[in-house]
Amino acid sequence: KVEKSEEALQRFRQKYGVVSMEGSQNIVTDRMVDLNKRLTETRAKRIELESLTRMVKDKNFEYLSQIIGNSLILQLKGRLEGLEAEQARLATLFKRDHPRIIESNQQINEARRRLRLEIGNVVRGIDSDFFATRAREAALQAEADQQQQAALNLKEVGIQYTVLQSELDANHAVYDNVAQRLNQTTISNDS
Numbered sequence: 001k002v003e004k005s006e007e008a009l010q011r012f013r014q015k016y017g018v019v020s021m022e023g024s025q026n027i028v029t030d031r032m033v034d035l036n037k038r039l040t041e042t043r044a045k046r047i048e049l050e051s052l053t054r055m056v057k058d059k060n061f062e063y064l065s066q067i068i069g070n071s072l073i074l075q076l077k078g079r080l081e082g083l084e085a086e087q088a089r090l091a092t093l094f095k096r097d098h099p100r101i102i103e104s105n106q107q108i109n110e111a112r113r114r115l116r117l118e119i120g121n122v123v124r125g126i127d128s129d130f131f132a133t134r135a136r137e138a139a140l141q142a143e144a145d146q147q148q149q150a151a152l153n154l155k156e157v158g159i160q161y162t163v164l165q166s167e168l169d170a171n172h173a174v175y176d177n178v179a180q181r182l183n184q185t186t187i188s189n190d191s
Contacts, residue, residue, distance in 0.1 A: 035144040
């Protein structure tokens with residue numbers, strides 16, 4: 001019985017790739033906790049980016065922190081304001097078709113174009129971050145689901161392993177008891 005129990009446990013270990021159940025449950029549980037933590041953080045970031053994306057779609061760029069705090073955009077706005085002030089000063093001195101007014105208009109148009117371009121870059125960055133975060137969230141969710149299934153499978157395997165291990169331990173105990181009694185009987189007979 002001991003040999004059959006050992007063989008059954010060994011076949012089970014080979015079939016499921018289990019050496020011992022003591023540490024593996026904690027590893028699976030720790031992995032699930034870590035995945036759920038990362039999933040929650042990613043979900044929160046996705047929700048934040050989703051609200052930013054809605055603002056972007058509504059064309060409310062001016063109040064986004066990414067635009068307000070962008071040093072290049074601030075620099076371009078300052079340059080545009082300076083050019084507009086210069087144009088207002090020139091308009092008091094020259095007529096609309098004067099070369100300096102025309103040049104000033106071209107500079108203002110170029111400054112506005114660069115400002116729109118940079119704001120567009122920030123907006124595309126927000127959209128890109130949103131889609132990347134959404135993809136990461138989906139990947140983490142799939143991995144968390146897979147890890148949860150692995151934990152359930154491990155629990156089932158653990159029950160079978162425990163039964164086989166208990167049977168082996170019981171058979172060992174009976175074998176040891178019989179061997180001890182046999183030794184006692186042999187000593188008694190020799191006496």
